[in-house]
Amino acid sequence: MTSALSESLAALRADVADLDVDGLAPDELRALTDVLGALRRSVDASLAAASGEIARQSRRELGKDGFARRQGYSSPGTLLSATTGVTTGEAARLMRVGEAIAPRMSLVGERLPAKHPHVAEALRSGALGLAAAEAIVGMLDRVAVRAGTAACDEMESILVAQAPGLTSDELRRLLLDAEMRLDPDGAEDREQDRRDRRMLAWRTERDGSVSFTGRADPETAAPIVALLDGMVTQRMRANEHEPDEARRDRRTRLQMQIDILADVARHALGCTAIPTRPIATMVVRMDYDTFRAALDEQNGDASGGGMATIDGIEQPVTAKAVRRMAVDAQIIPCVLGGKSEILDLGRRERLFTPKQKLAISIRDEGCAFCGAPPGHAVVHHIEWWSRGGRTDLDNGILLCVACHHRIHDDGWDIRIEGAGVDAVPWFIPPPWLDHTRTPRRGGPTRYRVAC
Structure with missing residues (x-):
């Protein structure tokens, strides 16, 4: 096995040595990046598996007979750092993932599946990277006792399907959402722990x-x-x-x-008086049941469940936290689309109103293209005003200034699927960037658990 890999490595080095990236067309550069990314994921998966076995053969109870000690190293992490060039922190990550995806043995010697079989399969196929695998494994292990094996296994399957293609920030938000779904009863404990560490x-x-x-x-x-x-x-x-x-x-x-x-x-x-004219708005997002739960508990009724999110803050909060925040804030209930508010202006107005922006932000939660906070975004006409587009909710999308210019200048198209807060924006790249024009998912559904 080692000799075959050595031959493949020699051939790969020869190919890479002849690689010339200067002046590559966008399509070619993207294709090259995809190939190199897949190659790196495959190497990382194999290295993680080897690292897990090194950790197993170097476990503490073996003492000086452990693999790392016999090789002259104080720990398996220092061995990996010295032989692969990774940091000791990266070595620890490799070993954690390797142990999570390694097959297990029962007490009677029966071969069992890996602790995290879906992550293991996604790593082997190259669909999942090492960092994403470690993040998923870490979250599932934290909540396993409270959530139960069956729920964690189902969530693991969902996460490995959604994680490919996400940025590290989007993956973090996806895992926060998953943790809340798996362990809602532990939300208040985690909330109190974060508060105690402020x-x-x-x-x-x-x-x-x-x-x-x-x-x-x-x-x-x-x-x-x-x-x-x-x-x-x-x-x-x-x-x-x-x-x-x-x-x-x-x-x-x-x-x-x-x-x-x-x-x-x-x-x-x-200051001797409290300012009465706010220049910034803190937006708390919750569904009606969560809102009622917060009010009922405030009035002494039975506590309800549910979570809420705050613009600019990735970690969801409980209804109890919303109630505490309401003590110190002026809460103005508002039903968008009521008789007193005209949300669809057609061709009479070019600019979207603040209430329209708020309604659209409930769906997009910020720049629908890059995920920047709502305060950084403006409402963009999907069908341009100059081309007859209307200033209506179904023709609006939140984009930050940079993405707004990119959409206009580079020739991207936008398509909205669905209606209301469940609608999903899709961005279609121009032909010069991607000749297949494969749509790319936008909006917060990129990092929400699909279940």
């Missing part, structure tokens, strides 16, 4: 600057994120419409954020 510390550095380090639970972070994101986005949009180069704000987004915090602190030190 903190903010600062120290003076050698050069005299002050460094801040902090962590916040979603409930605490939500108003901070809403304020900073809203004010920074407002200033960056003002930059876009400022014709005088000398008057443009030259600060980076990070510089704006710390300056805004300082402005808020200075205001609070001398």
Whole structure:
């Protein structure tokens, strides 16, 4: 087996040595990236399997007779780091995944399936990468005791089908959704744990600057994120419409954020009244049953289940957290599409109204193309206004400024499947980018569990 792999490696090295990527057409460059990605996933899968076996043969109870010790290394992680060039952290990841996908033996010597058979199959087929496999395995192992074997096995099958093609951020959001579905009873415990670990510390550095380090639970972070994101986005949009180069704000987004915090602190030190005109909106999304559960518990009735999400915060929160937030916030109930609000304006108005944007954001939850928060996005006419498109809900989609320009300038098409909050946007690339014009899924369904 080793000799055959060595021959394949020699041939591959010869092919790669002749590889010339300069000036490749977009289609060719994409195809090359797909091939190299598949190759890397296959190598990682084999390396993970070997790493799991190295860990098994180096387990602590074997002492000096363990594989790593006999090879002259203090641990299997240091052996892998030295022989493969990965970091010790990456070696630990390889071993965790390798142990999760390795076949098992019963007490009577019977061969059993892997602990995570769907992940194992997806790795072997090259559909799943190492990082995604580790993330899925880690989440399932955390909730296995409370969720049960059958539920975790079903969710594992769903996740390995949805994970390919997702970015690391999208995968993280998918796993947060999956964890909430698998272990809803543990949501409040996890919420309290995150709250107990909230903190903010600062120290003076050698050069005299002050460094801040902090962590916040979603409930605490939500108003901070809403304020900073809203004010920074407002200033960056003002930059876009400022014709005088000398008057443009030259600060980076990070510089704006710390300056805004300082402005808020200075205001609070001398403020004798609470401001009544908000410049940013914190949007909490929940279905009607969750909303009723929050109100019923507030009124002393039996507690209900359900989760809610907050724009700009990836971690879902419980109805209890929503109720606590409502104590300190002015809650204005609103039913979109009621008789007092005209949501479809046809050709009478070119710009979408704030209420229309809010209605569309319930479906898209931010830029439907890249996932940027709703505050960074504007409503784009799917059928351009200049070509007769109407300013109606079914002709609107949320896009950030960068993606808005990309759609216009590069010739992408957009198709919406379904209706209401369950509708799914699809983006069709231009022929010069993908001659097959294979549609790419947009919106939050990319990182929601499909069940």
